[in-house]
Amino acid sequence: MKDDQRLSRVERRKRELEQQEIEASRLNHEQSTDERQNINEVSEPDRHQERTTSQSEHPFLNEKSSEASKSTEGTSKNRRKRMPRMLSFSKPKRKTSRPKSNHAAQQSRPSNPSKPSKGEVDQSAKPATKRKRKWKGKVALLLILMLLVGGYVATSPFTFLIMGSDARVGESLSGSRTDSLQLMEFVPRSRTVQNVSIPRDTYTAIPCEPDRDGDKITHAFAYGGATCTVGAVEGLTDASVDGQVVITFESFMELIDLIGGVNVTATHSFSEKGFNQTYEYTEGVSYAMDGDMALAYARHRKSDTDGARSNRQTEVMTAVAEKLASPSGWTKIPATYRFMKEEMGLEMNVLQMASVGLTMISNPDVNKMQIEGQDAYINNVYYYEPLEESVQSIRDALDLSMWGTVR
Template sequence: MSDDQHLSRVERRKRELEREQAQLNEQARHETIHHQTNEEDLERSESGKQEEATQGEHPFLHRADEQSSEPKKTARDIRKSKRKPKLTLPFGTKRKSKPRRDERREPRRQTREPERNHVKHEAVAPKGKPRRRKWKGKLLLVMLLLLIGVGYLATRPVTFLVMGSDARVGESLSGSRTDSLQLMEFVPRSRTVQNVSIPRDTYTAIPCEPDREGDKITHAFAYGGADCTVGAVEGLTETSVDGQVVITFETFMELIDLVGGVNVTATHSFSEKGFNQTYEYTEGVSYAMDGDMALAYARHRKTDTDGARSNRQTEVMSAVADKLASPTGWTKIPATYRFMKDEMGLEMNPLQMASIGMTMVLQPQVDKLQIEGEDAYIDNIYYYQPTEASVQAIRDALDLTVWGTVR
């Protein structure tokens, strides 16, 4: 009885082992099928990558590679299926499905990134335009304000003193006297020029002679040069002098020849000896004058007054300005400026030059004024004593606003 029970237990154990072996075989078969599907997915993903990397290759060559790889896959699968199943649990296998999905998505991300960058670039580009426009607008505004400021400064009245020295050709300015003095005020906005002639013997205070009450204004240049003369004129007229120039006989002739001569209509009939010849002038006749002829015309005073001589000097200088203001004389302006700066002691800034040039281009009305007075002798020395009414009238005429009106 015990043997039968023993045999029955053996049979039962055998049957249990057979059932366990069948379960293990079934699990091994399932694992093999699952492993094969995983490897096929992996190979498909790798083949997809190779197809994307080698899109330019010939399709038939690619098919041949696939066909050649298929037998190897089946042989390997057959060998794996013949192996004995291992007694391992199914949860011991590792799956790589997530990395495969990431690898499959990477090419799509790479292809989309340039499009996103392009879209961002297009979105950012319009933002730069308003900034450029704002920057350009600010620059234009600044330039407009500068032009307005320069235009305002260039249209302010400018006073200019012309000192004519009596130094002969080859003589030095040191110790010479002023043969003529002309104070001119240019007002561009009203297109007017106030031309004040100051006689050389005018009795007034001299800054460089503090010990004396007054002296002839022509002596100011002999004692203190151009600066002392400017101070004397400013004290007499109560006007600030903005620019100045000193003219000698020699520089006067060179200036006329530099601009190519001037055209002047004679306002008086007379004859005057120049350095080259004697010239005859008839009132109302226009003459094309060179430097020597213009100097003879400007310095004559034997048959005329000192005021008339100053007027003739103004006519010659106005003719020079008209010559430079004409289109044919524009090219001579730089050379003329350098000559006056180096040889005639010109003191004037660019804005003052612009104001004078603008006034002359507009063909202004020239108001000729002269200090009136009477002859006087002090310590047996002749002086020209100006009247208070005449001096006050000159001061009022020079005290103008930017519009040319009296203050």
């Protein structure tokens, strides 16, 4: 009998659950299509839980099911009333107002994690742009500073010493003497060139001959090369030599041929034998000279003085500078500079070359000077003894500011 009662109670519980399901399904049909789908998704686990609960209340599975069934009889009516309320309470919001889930947010993110989003790109681009602008500003400031320094150096006076060796073609420079010495000061801002000719037999102190009071300045190159000669010239003129070059007969001819010859107007009438032929020069006539003809013109000294020969050498070197400064000679400047550097021992940087070029293309006033002196014999050896007044006037003329005025 007890078993029949228990079974009847179970049947009644099943009917109650079925009635609740019927009522829940009726309420679901009354809602909209979207809401009904959401309610079904939520209520399905609830129904599964209720079924699990009912199974757990089965008398054969749980000995306390009889007591639970008694308590549920009294509250079955209340449960019927509360069930719709529970369903309506768990009713989700509409899709339009429902926030995105974490899964949806993850799907909205870019698939490539290494690629930054637009906001991140904007934020990272701003500091990079600022750094780039600062870097460009520093480079521009540095360029302006370099131009100012370069312009200042290029327009400063530049003193250059030309040493003409008497070494013949094929002979070594070692032991040779300086056949001519030209000290040139270029002043770009005043468009002037100071050209001082130093006779080869000038008696002066020689740095590489400390045991002697003096000697011919031409011997300085034989005893100590270009360094000793520069020291002797600086001691004589009180000038600071900034650059130098050593010219031989052979390198002189090659230099003239390299730039395509020079145009020189003769300042004296004479004839001179070159390596190829004998040349005739007439005063006032302009000649297109190649290397051999220009050398014969520059080294002649039989019919006039040593100072006149020095002037002719200056005329040829000025013609070389004018040729390089002309538009047709611009393309020859790199090759000329390289040749003079390798074959003539040229010591001159780019800014110093600019100083010379700026001066020569401005049609400068050339102030030609020569150390004046008198013949003298010391221990039966001929010397050209310079006059103190002439030496002092040359020192004053070379002591110029960057504007070409005497300091």
